[in-house]
Amino acid sequence: QKEVEQNSGPLSVPEGAIASLNCTYSDRGSQSFFWYRQYSGKSPELIMSIYSNGDKEDGRFTAQLNKASQYVSLLIRDSQPSDSATYLCAVNKNTGNQFYFGTGTSLTVIP
């Protein structure tokens, strides 16, 4: 079982729609959760971090965390073509100081 799992996609949504990205993790003790965006050939850049159950909103982005179900999601409202990228979910390991990344979900926003 992988530490962090994401649907690889591709996920396609029309411009202006809501894109929903999901991630599940296996380490029940994980405390820190991150969403990164990675454009092709570029390095990952942070979109959101979330540490507590519930929702966290930042502009068009909302991260949702449910520790009981061990999933974290990212909603992108009013999707724009510039949101087309691969979205990586990252989770810290409960013991030690390691990060685990999912393989990423490829998102395409169609104009």
Added chain:
Amino acid sequence: EAQVTQNPRYLITVTGKKLTVTCSQNMNHEYMSWYRQDPGLGLRQIYYSMNVEVTDKGDVPEGYKVSRKEKRNFPLILESPSPNQTSLYFCASSFFGTSDEQYFGPGTRLTVT
């Protein structure tokens, strides 16, 4: 400008020829880490360091070495590269470890023939 730098950005080498990829950050971060990214496998952690002279293995440390003699630098050493180490490598840093966001360098694309 706050940043993580890596050099070289692109490298083609031959099997067995020792190489070093440098990583430097100017944000006074405690935590530094190396990842490799391969299609279908995502980002996998190679080594990380919580502070000067403190390094630990990640998930895929075989064939790699690191050192942390100064807080700002965290070089990745491949003593005898093999073709299966052909990959895209990222260095990253954060203030206090895994509770903080990581800042990534631009990446180094390594090809071992």
